[in-house]
């Protein structure tokens with residue numbers, strides 16, 4: 001059955017584009033549909049966030065050829081766009097008071113063996129990431145942008161899935177990948193419900209300049225209303241994620257620049273000298289949301305469409321990248337076995353591989369947040385003890401750190417930094433890394449072996 | 465469901481059609497394509513068998529297995545094709561495929577599915593004996609996967625099939641070994657404990673030892689290779705090719 005594309009990705013956000021690039025690199029014909037114009041997504045005011053990218057995810061960016069655009073020095077006078085995180089300091093505090101002396105300290109030097117001397121992760125501004133992903137996607141012959149475009153309907157049958165646009169034009173593919181974010185239209189259209197629970201918090205995001213160098217240290221300060229994170233960007237700049245109750249957040253958003261700066265400094269303390277906001281403020285309501293299933297008829301959900309979590313652990317985008325890497329690997333395998341890409345069996349493999357991990361992480365982040373976002377004395381006491389205990393036990397700490405940098409578990413090739421060998425549309429060359437079978441179809445690679453608990457690819461725990 | 469409901473083809477010889485077995489499979493035909501239904505074990509095993517067959521064919525006919533459609537130009541006959549679980553991947557890998565089954569209901573189910581999936585497959589409601597008698601051109605590859613343990617006389621059956629392999633062509637067979645382990649896993653495990661397969665799917669006496677298989681292939685004038693084991697890993701839920709012939713195994717033979 002000849003379809004217009006092998007895969008249609010709905011949503012050209014960070015996760016959708018990552019998945020599209022991964023699959024395109026493996027030789028699939030991809031269409032990316034977005035409701036917005038690419039130029040609008042690349043506009044400076046579109047997204048003020050910065051993301052902590054774990055080392056494993058960053059390796060994937062390298063394998064996809066995207067990292068070059070992020071770490072290349074002096075591009076049009078800019079400096080590198082990926083700020084390393086070498087240390088993470090987690091502490092319990094009161095607004096205005098100095099951080100509690102009982103802190104949890106992660107240092108990349110302590111897991112240098114597993115990290116090849118790399119930092120724990122990198123801070124990348126989302127807009128930089130978007131630019132890099134768009135540039136790479138543009139270079140890909142087998143990625144077609146369909147944007148701006150509004151989807152009216154999606155019809156799946158035994159041969160294909162068809163998108164009907166509002167002008168009644170149609171496009172077909174073997175598989176549809178929904179990467180259209182938290183309020184996913186595709187997910188709703190497919191009738192897939194979500195489990196969600198509010199966390200009564202909003203996050204204010206902005207970028208600050210500070211007087212003294214941050215030394216590549218990420219700070220996570222647990223204030224009673226929620227975490228306050230200082231994330232090292234390149235230069236003497238940091239991305240701030242300031243979590244508050246919705247009322248307090250709205251009030252802070254309404255402040256004039258001067259009063260806002262004063263409130264910010266009060267929380268910041270003076271350990272980095274003076275602090276001054278240098279970007280607009282963005283405010284994001286926070287909630288946990290998890291799709292009841294990640295798959296439908298010829299459909300998989302990835303990224304925030306499948307799971308939207310609290311930014312407490314900075315894992316949302318990392319989880320989405322893992323979705324993309326796992327999907328590419330499963331599809332490469334399916335093609336080698338002559339399977340239909342939208343086959344229920346293939347979809348079940350994706351769900352089994354990803355859901356366990358994502359569920360665990362979603363719950364862990366929620367518990368972490370609940371534990372820290374309150375001021376009840378015994379809980380406070382317990383968590384201080386908890387932090388110091390973890391800090392005093394090197395093996396426990398190492399485990400957390402390795403987790404944080406995304407190194408625990410059995411990773412799909414892209415997260416190990418192995419690229420699929422690019423091949424032309426005609427498919428004359430085959431991705432190098434799937435050639436794992438010995439002479440005679442020996443070992444069937446572990447596409448299904450990763451199900452279930454122990455061998456699974458677990459995203460990091462506490463990196464912010 | 466009674467046997468009479470599913471009229472069997474007009475067979476001149478009936479070595480391959482055991483009516484009791486056929487009635488049993490008829491009941492299952494509709495479920496062929498449900499990946500979590502009764503045929504789940506075949507769906508799970510399929511990747512492993514397809515991979516093995518593809519790689520062996522590519523090695524024999526000097527194809528690059530990493531091409532998109534490495535089997536392009538080859539004519540493959542799938543004997544006992546059931547709902548088309550093996551035919552469809554072979555077509556996607558480029559081959560021109562004929563599937564035969566002695567059960568009309570299977571052929572119907574397979575045709576409906578292939579049509580809906582937009583795949584061109586020549587499905588025939590026929591026995592291999594009739595196919596041979598009809599003067600059919602021999603094929604590049606004949607697949608006898610998971611059928612030998614269901615026919616009445618595997619020796620005769622293999623001979624008939626061998627007549628459908630062209631000179632220099634290949635025949636693949638897979639079946640279950642007649643060992644205590646096979647009995648435990650395939651019958652007790654799959655049928656009674658896991659409920660993977662309906663009870664009565666397999667009969668222990670019909671399982672075939674690898675030495676018997678090799679002998680039957682040689683008797684049919686073919687040159688068999690070493691058999692390869694296919695082992696299920698219950699922890700990971702996947703199959704792989706191993707040296708363990710204790711339960712499921714496959715073998716390739718050349719019509720030299």
Ligand SMILES: Cc1cc2nc3c(=O)[nH]c(=O)nc-3n(C[C@H](O)[C@H](O)[C@H](O)COP(=O)(O)OP(=O)(O)OC[C@H]3O[C@@H](n4cnc5c(N)ncnc54)[C@H](O)[C@@H]3O)c2cc1C
Nearest residue numbers: 011013014015035051052180181303304311314316317318
């Ligand atoms: C304050 C905050 C801080 C965060 N910090 C981090 C961090 O440090 N590290 C980290 O890993 N993650 C972080 N995250 C999470 C991360 O930003 C998200 O997980 C990630 O952006 C999700 O990407 P996505 O592509 O799935 O969805 P989105 O970015 O929402 O993209 C969805 C895309 O789909 C398009 N679209 C929507 N509807 C349609 C439609 N109907 N048709 C077609 N297209 C459509 C949109 O235009 C958009 O391009 C943070 C989140 C928040 C709120």
